[in-house]
Amino acid sequence: MPGAEKRTVGERGQVTLPKEFREEFGLHGGDEVTIRKESGQIVIEKPVSREDLAEGYRRRAEQHQALADEMADVSQEANDTLGDVPEW
Incomplete structure (x- = not known):
C-alpha cells in the first residue's frame, strides 16, 4: 500500500x-x-475541530453565494437579450 x-x-x-x-x-x-x-x-x-468545521461551512456558503450571483447575472443577461419570457 x-x-x-x-x-x-x-x-x-x-x-x-x-x-x-x-x-x-x-x-x-x-x-x-x-x-x-x-x-x-x-x-x-x-x-474535526469546531474551527475547521466552521471554516468549511463558510467556504460552502461563499461557493453557494458565488453560484447564486452567477445565476442571477446569467438570468439578467438572458432577459436583456431575449426580453421577458412569458409566464407558462
Whole structure:
C-alpha cells in the first residue's frame, strides 16, 4: 500500500504514528484521535475541530453565494437579450 508503514504493537497495545503522518495531519503529543473499525480495518482519524468545521461551512456558503450571483447575472443577461419570457 502506498504511504503505509509497518509498526509493532507494544505490550500495552500502543502504536507510534510515523513522524511524517503526525506532521502532515498536525498531530502532537496529547492530541485526541478517533479510532474505529471499518470494513475489517482499523481507522485512525484526527477529529474535526469546531474551527475547521466552521471554516468549511463558510467556504460552502461563499461557493453557494458565488453560484447564486452567477445565476442571477446569467438570468439578467438572458432577459436583456431575449426580453421577458412569458409566464407558462
